[in-house]
Amino acid sequence: MAVLEHVNVTVSDPKATAVWLGAVFDWKIRWEGDAISGGYTAHVGDEGSYVALYTPNRAIDNPQHSYTTRAGLNHVGVTVDDIDAVEKRVKTAGFRPHNHGNYEPGRRFYFDDHDGVEWEVVSYT
Structure with a gap:
């Protein structure tokens, strides 16, 4: 059996996103800290799964529409x-x-x- 553990999403502010995810879904921050390429990540969820909220250490481009972007979320x-x-x-x-x-x-x-x-x-x- 396979179980999805997490998904990693690039956001503008992981800390702010973690706050509203906690308020809406009653999730907790499981871990947060420095990430790849000088970025920052917060893992938000429950004991079984989470959403990794990542932001790079640079300006983030405006996203394209996900349904028309290859590998779009x-x-x-x-x-x-x-x-x-x-x-x-x-x-x-x-x-x-x-x-x-x-x-x-x-x-x-x-x-x-x-x-x-x-x-x-x-x-x-």
Whole structure:
């Protein structure tokens, strides 16, 4: 059996992103510190998996649209028990939920963060 441990995403401010991820998903910072090429990384998640938030030690170019960029990150999917509560926290964090849908076997919505990363929130309960 294989289990996804983490995904690594380049963001403008790992510390700020870690704060809203904690507020929205109740995740904790597992580790943070210096990273490749003089950059900085924060690992945010639970005991089983995490998102590595990386920023290089240089200006970050504006991203291209992920769905038309080879190897682009299209979205990160997170499962939750209480999708309505998480949607409220997403709004409180300053993000706008969109593309709501009910489908077999669950419910979902998406939101884009300050760096243009799209997040999918899914509930199967």
